[in-house]
Amino acid sequence: MLINPNTSTATTAMMTAIARRTLRELGTTTARGVTVSRGPGMLTDPAALRAAAPEVLAAGLRAAAEDDCAALLVGAFGDPGLAELRAATGLPAAGLGEAALLEAAAGGRPFGIATTTPLLADDIAERVASLGLADRYTGVRLTAGSPERLSADPELLLDRLERAVRACAERDGARAVVIGGGPLGEAADELRARCAVEVVAPIPAACRALARLLTS
Numbered sequence: 677m678l679i680n681p682n683t684s685t686a687t688t689a690m691m692t693a694i695a696r697r698t699l700r701e702l703g704t705t706t707a708r709g710v711t712v713s714r715g716p717g718m719l720t721d722p723a724a725l726r727a728a729a730p731e732v733l734a735a736g737l738r739a740a741a742e743d744d745c746a747a748l749l750v751g752a753f754g755d756p757g758l759a760e761l762r763a764a765t766g767l768p769a770a771g772l773g774e775a776a777l778l779e780a781a782a783g784g785r786p787f788g789i790a791t792t793t794p795l796l797a798d799d800i801a802e803r804v805a806s807l808g809l810a811d812r813y814t815g816v817r818l819t820a821g822s823p824e825r826l827s828a829d830p831e832l833l834l835d836r837l838e839r840a841v842r843a844c845a846e847r848d849g850a851r852a853v854v855i856g857g858g859p860l861g862e863a864a865d866e867l868r869a870r871c872a873v874e875v876v877a878p879i880p881a882a883c884r885a886l887a888r889l890l891t892s
Contacts, residue, residue: 677707677745678691678695678707678749678751679710679732679735679750680710680711680712680751681715681719681750681757682716682859683711683715683716684717684859685711687751687859688709690862691859692709694862695883699887702887704886704887704890704891705746707749708744710735710738712732718823718824719752719756719793719796720793721796722796722799725754725799728754728756728757729756729757730757732750732752732758732760733757733764736748736764736769745767746768746890747768747889748765749770749771751772751858751879752857752858753772753773753776753856754803769886770882770883770886771882772878772879772882773800774803774885775881775885776854776856776882777803777804777809778807778809778885779876779885780854780874784812785812786813786849786852787813787852787853788815788852788854789815789817789856790819790841790854790855790856791819791856791860792821792823792856797816801816814850816856817840817848818840819833834867837860838871841867841871842871845872845873852876853871855876858879864876864878
């Protein structure tokens with residue numbers, strides 16, 4: 677079950693499609709998406725991220741009560757409610773941020789993050805540190821323009837994110853760059869083909885993490 681912590685059903689559909697494709701390639705279970713019932717259309721600041729956690733937990737508890745729910749995926753880079761879901765349900769659970777950051781840092785390689793949400797930069801750094809990855813973190817590069825404006829213009833979003841990815845690699849020395857955001861899933865897929873540095877797309881990374889949990 678993929679839980680979208682913002683109230684955009686279009687974002688849920690997009691992220692679920694990516695998750696289904698990835699899980700199919702991995703030869704494991706499929707995904708069904710759910711959207712939280714309350715909250716903002718985008719998680720762009722710390723208050724919104726904190727407010728999303730109880731909504732994610734509520735949606736996850738409803739999903740866990742269904743017979744066909746084998747695992748839970750939190751579809752936001754800040755992983756709101758992930759720890760609470762693990763404690764409350766006992767089901768395998770993954771979050772976009774945790775999975776992508778661990779994958780990017782594998783083998784001790786330096787990694788950076790490219791994202792659209794400047795107000796969450798401190799939260800991102802704290803998340804990196806909480807996972808014990810601060811010594812490999814080369815920093816975050818932010819896109820120019822508001823998240824809302826960029827989300828409404830896919831070509832502009834792709835251009836600005838590509839610039840941020842290249843800055844992570846060329847200026848900061850990152851050998852892998854995480855695209856920081858669930859709603860950036862389609863752009864992340866495109867950037868993997870456009871950039872020389874390894875681009876870690878968060879939704880596929882979370883699906884790979886879940887696949888390992890389900891088969892271990």
